[in-house]
Amino acid sequence: MSDKPNKIVLKDVHKRFGKKVVLDGLTLEVPRGKSLVVIGGSGTGKSVMLKCVLGLIRPDSGQILIDGQDSMKFSADEREQALRKFGMLFQGSALFDSLKVWENVAFGLIQGRNMPRKEAKDIALDKMGQVGLGPEVGELSPSELSGGMQKRVALARAIAAEPEIIFFDEPTTGLDPIMADVINDLIKSCVQKLGATTLSITHDMASARKIADYVAMIYKGKIIWHGTAAEVDNSGNAYVDQFIHGRAEGPIKMEILKP
Amino acid sequence: MNPLAIIGRVFLDFLGAIGRVAVFTFHGLRHIFAPPFYFRLLVKQMMTIGYFSLPVVGLTALFTGMVLALQIFIGAGRFNAESAVASIVVLGITRELGPVLGGLMVAGRVASAMAAEIGTMRVTEQIDALTTLSTNPFKYLVAPRLLAATLSLPVLVLVADIIGVMGGYLIATHKLGFNAGSYMKNTLDFLETLDVVSGLVKAAVFGFVIALMGCYHGFHSRGGAQGVGKATTDAVVSASILILVANYFVTELFFAR
Numbered sequence: 001m002s003d004k005p006n007k008i009v010l011k012d013v014h015k016r017f018g019k020k021v022v023l024d025g026l027t028l029e030v031p032r033g034k035s036l037v038v039i040g041g042s043g044t045g046k047s048v049m050l051k052c053v054l055g056l057i058r059p060d061s062g063q064i065l066i067d068g069q070d071s072m073k074f075s076a077d078e079r080e081q082a083l084r085k086f087g088m089l090f091q092g093s094a095l096f097d098s099l100k101v102w103e104n105v106a107f108g109l110i111q112g113r114n115m116p117r118k119e120a121k122d123i124a125l126d127k128m129g130q131v132g133l134g135p136e137v138g139e140l141s142p143s144e145l146s147g148g149m150q151k152r153v154a155l156a157r158a159i160a161a162e163p164e165i166i167f168f169d170e171p172t173t174g175l176d177p178i179m180a181d182v183i184n185d186l187i188k189s190c191v192q193k194l195g196a197t198t199l200s201i202t203h204d205m206a207s208a209r210k211i212a213d214y215v216a217m218i219y220k221g222k223i224i225w226h227g228t229a230a231e232v233d234n235s236g237n238a239y240v241d242q243f244i245h246g247r248a249e250g251p252i253k254m255e256i257l258k259p
Numbered sequence: 260m261n262p263l264a265i266i267g268r269v270f271l272d273f274l275g276a277i278g279r280v281a282v283f284t285f286h287g288l289r290h291i292f293a294p295p296f297y298f299r300l301l302v303k304q305m306m307t308i309g310y311f312s313l314p315v316v317g318l319t320a321l322f323t324g325m326v327l328a329l330q331i332f333i334g335a336g337r338f339n340a341e342s343a344v345a346s347i348v349v350l351g352i353t354r355e356l357g358p359v360l361g362g363l364m365v366a367g368r369v370a371s372a373m374a375a376e377i378g379t380m381r382v383t384e385q386i387d388a389l390t391t392l393s394t395n396p397f398k399y400l401v402a403p404r405l406l407a408a409t410l411s412l413p414v415l416v417l418v419a420d421i422i423g424v425m426g427g428y429l430i431a432t433h434k435l436g437f438n439a440g441s442y443m444k445n446t447l448d449f450l451e452t453l454d455v456v457s458g459l460v461k462a463a464v465f466g467f468v469i470a471l472m473g474c475y476h477g478f479h480s481r482g483g484a485q486g487v488g489k490a491t492t493d494a495v496v497s498a499s500i501l502i503l504v505a506n507y508f509v510t511e512l513f514f515a516r
Binding site: 051055080086090092094095096097107113114161 | 295297376380383384385387388390391392393394395399
């Protein structure tokens with residue numbers, strides 16, 4: 001995909017839950033400093049792929065390289081160190097409802113990096129400012145925020161520790177089109193500012209077109225196409241064409257139980 | 260299906276569950292003793308588990324002491340042994356009823372709350388979020404709860420013991436016609452250090468069991484609201500049963516001859 005060395009590489013990764021094969025020899029490269037968006041339908045293995053890279057789920061076989069190091073051979077300490085490179089925006093935001101908004105944003109700094117609360121709060125308020133949230137929001141509880149504001153807080157939390165790699169799991173799901181575009185713009189500007197490598201998964205094509213340098217499509221646990229964001233509309237791949245145009249007819253058959 | 264296969268599957272599932280709980284316990288204990296330590300969370304949990312359980316445990320102990328005095332007075336009256344009321348009340352409360360009833364009440368209140376809170380965190384990906392924020396969920400969620408419950412329960416039960424004995428004292432002196440001074444003297448004369456200590460050791464064990472079951476079932480909950488509900492029920496039921504089982508073994512350890 002690029003001449004630069006890859007930040008993350010997945011090689012022939014397999015994962016099954018019981019009899020259900022979720023990842024079936026998935027191979028993917030995420031170039032350093034670039035934004036790769038993986039598109040694909042529900043249940044094709046997108047979230048499992050992200051969780052495998054983060055070590056939240058252990059693959060059955062294959063290799064996952066982060067900065068050239070095999071993450072499946074990490075000790076607990078090495079994994080903890082490697083995780084410091086990551087930030088993640090979860091699909092449902094995953095904010096800690098027992099903490100105030102600013103404590104959520106500062107969480108990784110206070111608990112993960114032992115930063116004094118005062119210093120961490122200043123950084124948290126600065127990051128909240130970058131996503132368009134004023135300091136008064138910092139004292140609220142996450143449950144008092146709308147879905148769009150929660151996404152912004154989650155984005156501020158993901159970038160608070162200025163990670164080298166950021167994962168976005170369905171960043172615009174559940175948002176209205178305008179708020180979704182606001183979030184896409186914020187993602188783009190924050191990532192550019194940090195110079196981070198990003199891996200996003202989505203089935204929102206508007207979001208993919210906006211934030212991607214490269215696009216890959218996952219189907220039945222495999223990457224079936226990849227290319228630049230500009231190439232996605234002329235991919236020549238029937239699966240990609242069907243997906244990006246949202247057509248019911250095509251090679252992708254939805255598993256619907258008919259009465 | 261073959262009945263033998265069903266029995267075998269149930270037995271294997273049971274063994275599997277024991278193995279998972281054992282591994283979970285090991286990790287929980289390891290993270291209690293390995294830094295970093297979250298003192299702020301420990302204090303918060305001690306308040307939740309100990310201080311806020313005081314009303315329900317205190318009321319349980321008060322009425323248990325009162326009923327105990329009445330029942331023993333009636334029972335002992337059949338052998339003209341009414342003078343034994345004070346000593347039996349204090350032994351009953353400190354050795355058994357204080358820790359066991361206190362433990363069961365806290366299991367209902369605390370194990371369910373822990374399972375619901377951690378279970379909700381699991382199904383809303385908050386536990387995964389902890390990991391991505393360089394925070395070990397065992398260290399942050401499990402270890403402070405295990406330690407707080409193990410330290411809080413003995414204090415809670417000590418207070419419950421005193422309230423329970425006072426419950427017996429109130430009934431004995433105001434309803435059954437006992438002399439206040441001689442009732443207190445009988446209470447203190449028959450009480451030995453081991454009676455209180457064994458009850459407090461039981462309380463510490465029960466506290467550990469309550470937090471362990473709350474955290475374990477919460478941590479392994481799956482599938483949204485229904486999964487969290489099941490985890491909550493399982494936490495209370497398993498904690499209650501394990502308290503009764505542990506009660507036997509600790510009693511055997513202290514008093515078997």
